Amino acid sequence: MPDCLFCRIVAREIPAQYVCEDEDFVAFRDISPKAPTHVLIVPRKHIPKLSQASEEDVTLLGRMQRLAARIAAEAGLESWRLVLNNGRGAGQSVFHLHYHLLGGRPLLWPPG
Numbered sequence: 001m002p003d004c005l006f007c008r009i010v011a012r013e014i015p016a017q018y019v020c021e022d023e024d025f026v027a028f029r030d031i032s033p034k035a036p037t038h039v040l041i042v043p044r045k046h047i048p049k050l051s052q053a054s055e056e057d058v059t060l061l062g063r064m065q066r067l068a069a070r071i072a073a074e075a076g077l078e079s080w081r082l083v084l085n086n087g088r089g090a091g092q093s094v095f096h097l098h099y100h101l102l103g104g105r106p107l108l109w110p111p112g
């Protein structure tokens with residue numbers, strides 16, 4: 001296993017507020033929430049960032065978006081945003097691909 005924070009959370013070596021999990025994904029609350037609902041959706045597979053995902057990850061990525069929609073619905077959110085930061089310049093700080101699901105407050109556009 002690479003020395004990766006999210007791999008360790010996925011493996012339950014580091015605690016988190018887990019929201020749900022299945023055979024491919026773990027979802028847990030962001031430690032520094034930027035909205036009343038701020039859930040990180042993380043594939044168990046270690047892919048450092050979206051630009052390093054391959055053709056074989058296409059189904060996984062699609063299922064990740066469907067899971068985000070399900071978590072949003074279960075949280076009672078009608079409007080919400082999915083964010084994926086790719087690369088340091090875009091704000092990525094943990095190099096294990098993940099979506100941020102944000103909701104529960106007005107979300108401005110464009111983001112900063």
Ligand code: DGP
Pocket residue numbers: 005016017028029030031032040084085091092093094095
């Ligand atoms: P990004 O900057 O897009 O790579 O998002 C990484 C997010 O991970 C950031 O919003 C803060 C969150 N985070 C960092 N360390 C931890 C942690 O130990 N636990 C949890 N739950 N979230 C973390």
